[in-house]
Amino acid sequence: MQTMNVSITHVHGTSWLHRLSPLAKLTWVVAIMAFAFASYNPWPLFAIAILGLFAGLTAGILPQMGRVLLVFAPVTASMLVIQAIAPAICSSDCTPAVQLGPLTIYQEGISHGLSLMSRVLAMEVIAIAVLMTTHPSDLFSALARIHTPYVLNFMLAMTLQLIPVLQREVQIVLSAQRSRGMKSTGFGSLLPSFVPVFAGAFERVQQLSISLESRAFGSTGAKTSYRQISFGPIDKIVAVAGIVVGVLGTAAGLLLWSAGQTPVIILPVWLTVVIFVAAAIMFVGVIVIAVVTLARS
Amino acid sequence: MPDDSAFISIRNLGWTYAATTRPAINDINVDIAQGEYVGIIGLNGAGKTTLGLCLNGIIPHMLMGEQTGTVSVAGLDPTELPVREMARMVGMVFDNPEFQMSQITAAEEVALGLENIGVPYAEMVPRIAAALELVGLTGFDERSPMALSGGQQQRLAIAATLVMKPTILFMDEPTSNLDPLGKEEVFEIALRLNKEEGLTVIVAEHEVEVLAQYADRILVLHEGELVLQGTPAEVFAQGARMTDLGLRVPQVTEFASALAGPGATGLPVTTDATLAWLEARA
Amino acid sequence: MTATAPVVGHPSHVTDGPMIVVREARYVYPRGRVVALDGLSIDVPAGQIVGIAGQNGSGKTTLTKLLNGLLKPTSGSVTVNGMNTGDWPVQKMAAHVGYVFQNPNHQLFATTVEEELKFGPRNLGVPDEEIPERVAEAVEFFGLQDVLALHPYRISFPLRKLVGIASIFTMRPRVFILDEPTTGQDHRTTGVINRLITRLGERGDTVVCVSHDMPLLADVSERLLVMWNAQLIADGTPREVFSDREVMGRTHLTPPQITQLSLRIPSRAGRPAALSVDELVDDIRGVSPAAGA
Numbered sequence: 001m002q003t004m005n006v007s008i009t010h011v012h013g014t015s016w017l018h019r020l021s022p023l024a025k026l027t028w029v030v031a032i033m034a035f036a037f038a039s040y041n042p043w044p045l046f047a048i049a050i051l052g053l054f055a056g057l058t059a060g061i062l063p064q065m066g067r068v069l070l071v072f073a074p075v076t077a078s079m080l081v082i083q084a085i086a087p088a089i090c091s092s093d094c095t096p097a098v099q100l101g102p103l104t105i106y107q108e109g110i111s112h113g114l115s116l117m118s119r120v121l122a123m124e125v126i127a128i129a130v131l132m133t134t135h136p137s138d139l140f141s142a143l144a145r146i147h148t149p150y151v152l153n154f155m156l157a158m159t160l161q162l163i164p165v166l167q168r169e170v171q172i173v174l175s176a177q178r179s180r181g182m183k184s185t186g187f188g189s190l191l192p193s194f195v196p197v198f199a200g201a202f203e204r205v206q207q208l209s210i211s212l213e214s215r216a217f218g219s220t221g222a223k224t225s226y227r228q229i230s231f232g233p234i235d236k237i238v239a240v241a242g243i244v245v246g247v248l249g250t251a252a253g254l255l256l257w258s259a260g261q262t263p264v265i266i267l268p269v270w271l272t273v274v275i276f277v278a279a280a281i282m283f284v285g286v287i288v289i290a291v292v293t294l295a296r297s
Numbered sequence: 298m299p300d301d302s303a304f305i306s307i308r309n310l311g312w313t314y315a316a317t318t319r320p321a322i323n324d325i326n327v328d329i330a331q332g333e334y335v336g337i338i339g340l341n342g343a344g345k346t347t348l349g350l351c352l353n354g355i356i357p358h359m360l361m362g363e364q365t366g367t368v369s370v371a372g373l374d375p376t377e378l379p380v381r382e383m384a385r386m387v388g389m390v391f392d393n394p395e396f397q398m399s400q401i402t403a404a405e406e407v408a409l410g411l412e413n414i415g416v417p418y419a420e421m422v423p424r425i426a427a428a429l430e431l432v433g434l435t436g437f438d439e440r441s442p443m444a445l446s447g448g449q450q451q452r453l454a455i456a457a458t459l460v461m462k463p464t465i466l467f468m469d470e471p472t473s474n475l476d477p478l479g480k481e482e483v484f485e486i487a488l489r490l491n492k493e494e495g496l497t498v499i500v501a502e503h504e505v506e507v508l509a510q511y512a513d514r515i516l517v518l519h520e521g522e523l524v525l526q527g528t529p530a531e532v533f534a535q536g537a538r539m540t541d542l543g544l545r546v547p548q549v550t551e552f553a554s555a556l557a558g559p560g561a562t563g564l565p566v567t568t569d570a571t572l573a574w575l576e577a578r579a
Numbered sequence: 580m581t582a583t584a585p586v587v588g589h590p591s592h593v594t595d596g597p598m599i600v601v602r603e604a605r606y607v608y609p610r611g612r613v614v615a616l617d618g619l620s621i622d623v624p625a626g627q628i629v630g631i632a633g634q635n636g637s638g639k640t641t642l643t644k645l646l647n648g649l650l651k652p653t654s655g656s657v658t659v660n661g662m663n664t665g666d667w668p669v670q671k672m673a674a675h676v677g678y679v680f681q682n683p684n685h686q687l688f689a690t691t692v693e694e695e696l697k698f699g700p701r702n703l704g705v706p707d708e709e710i711p712e713r714v715a716e717a718v719e720f721f722g723l724q725d726v727l728a729l730h731p732y733r734i735s736f737p738l739r740k741l742v743g744i745a746s747i748f749t750m751r752p753r754v755f756i757l758d759e760p761t762t763g764q765d766h767r768t769t770g771v772i773n774r775l776i777t778r779l780g781e782r783g784d785t786v787v788c789v790s791h792d793m794p795l796l797a798d799v800s801e802r803l804l805v806m807w808n809a810q811l812i813a814d815g816t817p818r819e820v821f822s823d824r825e826v827m828g829r830t831h832l833t834p835p836q837i838t839q840l841s842l843r844i845p846s847r848a849g850r851p852a853a854l855s856v857d858e859l860v861d862d863i864r865g866v867s868p869a870a871g872a
Contacts, residue, residue, distance in 0.1 A: 137401045158399055161443060165395075169685075175649055176686045181673040181702030181750065195688045199732060207396040210350070213359050214389040215410035215457060216381035224415050226408035226425070340765045341736070392763070446635060473763040476635040476791055478831045503765055506836045543767040548794070548837040548856050555860045568840050575844060575863075 010135055017059035017133040021235035022142035024242065025130040031246025032126040038253030041262045042118035049118070052125035061132045068128050074286035076120050077279035083113035084276050089259075098269050105276055111265040113279075136160060141227040150223065162201075169197045184295075303328035304497060305352070305465070309366035311521075312347055312356055321347040322521045324366070329499070329514075331371075331464070334491045336508035336529075337501040339518035340543050345501035348518070349467040352499075353387035354380040371464065381414065388458030392470040394450035398442035403434065403453055406442050410461045428460035431494075432486055448479025455486060465497045466490060472504065480504065484511070506547045509533055509566040517542065534564045592675075594661035598753060598785045599623035599646065603655035606641050615641040617809040618655065623787070623802075625753070628780040630800030630817065631789045632832055637806040639789050643756050646787065648672035660753045674703050677752035681759040683743030687731040692723060692742050695731055699750035713749045720778070721745045737768040744775065754785040761792045773798055794835040797821065797854040805830055822852040 012018075017025075032048060039045055056065045087094055087109035094106040131139075140157045144150065174184070177193050209217075231239075267275070310325040322344040329335055337345050350356040354375035357364050368375055375383050391397055400406040407425045416424070429435050432452040437445075442453055451471055458466070468487065472480040484507050491498040491511075502508055508515060508529065515532040517525035519542050525532055533539070533546040536554045546554075549571040553564045556578075565571040599622065606616040616638045623629055633639040644650040645657050648664035648671075657664045660675040677699075680686050689695040696714045705713070718724055721741050726734050731742055740760070747755065757776070761769040769792065776799045779786050790796055796803055796817060803820040805813035813826045820826065821834035822842060833839070834852070841853035841862070853859035 135401075137405060140401075154399075157401060161399060161401065165443060172680070172682075172685050175644075176678075176680045178669045179647055179649060179673055179678040179680075180686070180699045180746070181670045182698075183670050183702070192688045196684045196686070200682075200684055204393075204396045207391060207393060208399055210355055210359065211389070211391060211397040211454070212399065212409070213355055213380050214353055214384055214387075215461065216384040216413040217409075218379070219381040219413045219415070222415050223412050224417055224421070226405055226412060226418065226421050228418060340767055470763075477793075477833060478634050480791075481831065543765070545766045548835060549840050551856045552837060552840065552859055555856065556863060568836060568843065571840055572843060579846075 009132075011061045011064050011132045013060050013133065015059035015061075015133070017055060017061075017129065020133075020238060021231045022130075022134045022138045022229060023145060023231050024235040024238040025134060026139075026142055026146070027239040027242040028245075029126055029130050031242045031249065033123055034246050035249030035253055036119045036122045038250040039119075039257040040115050040253070040259040041257035042115045042265070044249075044252070044257060045118035045122040048122040049125045052122070052129055056125075056129050056132075059129070059133055061129070064132060065125070065128050069124060072124060074282050076117055076124075077282040079116045079120065080110070080113035080279040081276065081283050083116065084109040084279075087112050095264075097267075097272050100273065100276070105272060107266060108264050110267065110272055110275065114265060115262070137227050138229060141225055141229050144225060145229055166197065166201065169200055170194065173197055303369075304331035304333075304371060305329035306369040307351075307366070308368075310348075310351060310368055311365035312351060313363045315361035315363075317362075320521050321362075322351075322518070325523045327516060327523060327526060329497065331497055332491070332495050333497055333513045334488075334511055335497075335499045335514050335516060336512035337499065337516045337518060338503070338505060338508065338544060339501075343518040344521040345518055346469050347521075349389065349469050349499070349501065351375065352383075352465065352467055353389055354378060354383040355389075384410065384463075385414065385461050386463055387465045387467060388455075388461065388463035390451070390454050390458060390466070390468040390471050392473050394447050394454060394474065395443070397454040397457070398450060400442060402438060403429070403440045403442055403445070404438035406453055407457045407460050410457060414461070424460050424462075428456040431459055431490070432456045433482070446479065447475045448482045451475060451479065451483055452486065455483070459490075463496070465499065468498070468500045468502075470501055470503070472502065480507075487511075503545075505533070505545050506549075506567075509547045509550070517544070529566045530564065533566045534562070592661060593753065594625075596661070597622040598625040598627075598660060599787075600658040601645075601655070602657075604642075604645055604652040604657050605654045606645060606650055607653045614809050616645065616652075619811050620655075621804070621811065621814065623785060625785055626780065626783045628776065628786045628788065628799055628801050630796035630803045631787065631806060632791070632793070632796055632803060632820075632830075633806030634831060637830070638809040639804075639806040640758070641809075642806065643678070643758060643787060643789055646754070647676045647678045647756055649678070670702070673699070673750060673752070675752055676754040676756060677747035677750055678756045679744050679747050679758060679760070681762065683731075683736075683739045686743050686746065687739065690730055691728055692731055692734070693727045695742055695746045696723075696749045699746055703750060710749075713751065717745045717748045720748065721775075737764060737771070740764070740768070741771070741775075752784075754787065755779060757786065757788045757790075759790055760788065761790060761795055769795065793821070793833060794837075797835050797838065805832065817854055818851050821854070 035048070036045055053062065053065065056062045084105045085103050087106050089112050090108045094108050096104045097107040097110065098105050140153055143153050173193050173196055305328065307325050307327045311320050311323045313320040325348065337348065339345050347356065350360065351368050352370055352375060357376055358380050364376065370383065371386055373383065373386065398406060400409060404425055407428050408421055411421045411424060429437060432455050434449065434452055434456060442450060445453065472483050475483065487498050487500060488511050490496040500508065512529055514526065515529050516523055517532060524542065525535065525538065533550045536546055536551060539546050547566050549568055550564050550566050553571055553574060554561060557564065565574040601619055601621045604616060604619045607614050619642065631639045631642065641650065645652055645664065646659060648667060648669040651665050659672065662672060662675055664672055687695055689698060693714060696717050697710055700710050700713055718727065721744070723742065723745060726738060731739055760772045764772070773795055776786055776788060788796070788799065800817050803815065803817045804811055805820060805826055807830045813820045813823060821838045827834060835854070837856050837859055838852045838854060841847060841859050853862055
């Protein structure tokens with residue numbers, strides 16, 4: 001299980017989605033997020049997720065999207081599993097749907113779990129689709145264009161840069177300690193070894209800040225931008241469409257699809273069992289693999 | 298008041314970092330002419346970095362401590378002008394290539410300085426291309442700085458500072474973390490910038506053989522003080538003094554000195570000069 | 580291997596053949612399929628000081644990591660002190676081959692220098708009663724009396740480099756691998772490291788030193804390997820290797836200045852290159868006594 005680390009990296013391409021302005025894409029991300037939070041009813045959100053996957057298909061990034069979604073699957077599955085057996089919404093008067101040994105799966109639990117899942121899935125799909133079809137530099141330029149504070153933007157970009165660097169540093173430290181005979185017997189014993197990584201990061205930030213200052217970083221005047229973001233007519237149409245979808249969706253979510261208006265989803269017992277078991281396997285299975293990988297490393 | 302006749306004029310310069318008792322540099326007096334190639338040598342901790350940071354105003358604006366004496370760079374006072382102004386005059390390159398990188402692509406790294414001083418986009422593009430060409434990184438625009446070799450990163454760092462069109466370039470042990478090829482690349486660029494572009498180049502380094510060959514003048518720092526200065530021939534001829542200071546002279550100079558005996562004058566400091574010197578003695 | 584001799588794998592096991600045996604070792608990075616080492620074979624006798632030179636990316640670091648088992652060869656074999664690295668985890672190899680990383684900050688994390696020195700032997704299962712003796716030996720060899728109780732990050736960087744080497748020394752490996760011990764250091768520290776390497780060799784330890792510092796390699800190595808493009812392209816005495824213009828040119832490596840000078844002096848044509856200033860001075864004085872006036 002070598003690829004436990006997720007990399008939602010930019011996938012090169014020239015599809016319509018790639019060519020769309022990052023500003024338009026960001027608009028859709030915000031719109032879907034608002035929609036997702038407003039709607040309790042899972043079906044519209046599952047529909048958004050499927051549309052998002054379809055967009056990914058036409059953009060030629062479906063396999064990559066699928067891989068990332070698979071890595072996130074256990075987390076998403078965990079929501080279903082936990083809600084199913086211990087629903088948050090009905091405390092004492094939950095309706096049992098089926099009994100699986102010592103575990104009782106509640107009707108409301110499955111229903112609530114599906115709702116939470118759909119919310120996460122819709123946001124995941126749109127976020128991944130945008131991240132994969134937008135060059136990180138363009139993303140940050142877009143954020144700057146909508147007046148995100150310069151320093152915040154810079155810090156976000158810097159963090160992106162530092163993740164692979166820190167990963168590498170951690171690997172070196174682990175190699176150094178293993179070369180001194182250390183058998184990693186758990187996270188606790190590894191922790192002191194990361195003191196050097198933090199010390200190194202601190203030194204890096206110090207030197208970087210001097211280097212940046214020496215390139216006029218502290219300037220207070222208006223800054224110009226090298227990375228130019230286009231925002232043509234098509235982009236404007238897409239952005240407006242996004243806003244419309246967002247506004248309508250949020251309204252519909254609050255008015256038509258709120259928790260109070262959504263009946264408890266009642267599935268046939270066999271389907272409930274299948275869904276629960278599948279989610280449980282994903283959830284538990286990956287936890288086991290993670291623990292074993294950590295213990296063995 | 299500093300003597301303005303020199304391009305860079307340093308008078309009684311001293312700096313003590315906050316929460317320390319010993320000055321990092323003390324009572325430094327030196328003039329540097331425009332277009333000079335100056336080498337600075339000294340043990341680690343001798344004050345080379347500190348001296349450099351005084352030139353572009355990082356000291357005293359960004360680091361805390363107490364300054365004595367004066368610095369004048371091209372008639373400007375780094376203690377009065379903000380760093381962002383001095384940045385257009387003095388370019389700085391440091392010893393760890395990777396620690397100077399922060400952007401997602403090489404072009405953006407070079408663009409950073411220009412963005413900070415508000416250069417319009419149309420002007421940025423040719424300047425970035427020119428800077429990349431000067432350091433031999435044409436075509437590297439979209440590459441990730443973190444994925445470059447040490448030598449390439451250092452050249453990118455040089456480009457990122459050159460793009461601001463400084464007239465002075467201070468390099469603080471730029472090759473100490475590079476492999477031999479990287480070292481060659483950086484020293485070649487430093488020489489070309491000095492000879493062809495007329496930049497005043499100040500390099501703090503341990504590579505005395507290279508400095509002996511290219512530098513017009515050598516400054517020797519020891520425990521914060523400027524103990525020796527002169528042409529490479531003058532400085533490296535003082536073998537005994539250098540040994541006391543814990544420093545090396547070029548191997549060929551050591552060799553000539555051993556052959557010629559104490560008190561010898563006109564010792565060669567480069568391989569070619571040594572060959573000529575040996576012939577003259579034969 | 581007789582029944583009474585210590586078993587291979589036991590920390591006290593000592594091979595009676597060459598200390599390091601590399602047979603057609605090849606290493607290919609799993610992703611991207613980059614060939615980092617393209618079939619290398621070499622024998623290193625016990626007690627030899629071997630220098631490795633080469634540009635970054637030439638394969639020299641890959642080679643050293645194969646030697647201590649951090650990397651396992653994709654094909655071929657690497658055997659150190661009788662232990663085939665393919666059969667043992669790096670933690671077990673650590674008793675036989677110690678790897679000193681270039682940046683001591685990557686190794687040091689304990690609260691005192693003394694704890695740092697104890698870390699290695701403890702991991703190897705050395706009985707508690709034996710550890711003070713090992714620490715004392717290291718303190719003496721490296722001159723660490725004054726810093727034993729200090730935090731590793733509160734001592735100067737050169738001293739920290741020494742602590743890094745010392746913390747491997749207490750593990751009593753047969754082979755020391757030093758990764759760029761003097762890179763970025765000033766003349767004074769370089770001298771300390773230089774003498775250290777020589778003393779390790781005098782003790783009978785096998786030392787493999789990767790470096791960009793040609794004068795250092797000229798001074799301490801008995802044998803110099805040059806890596807280029809994942810291959811070993813030179814293997815000889817420093818004198819032989821630095822005199823090889825073709826190898827030096829191809830790899831963009833520069834012999835020490837004094838060596839370059841010695842190769843260009845017309846009166847010395849055909850004579851072996853000099854590796855140090857003293858050597859060349861004596862040589863010149865010997866060749867033409869009149870010039871020594």
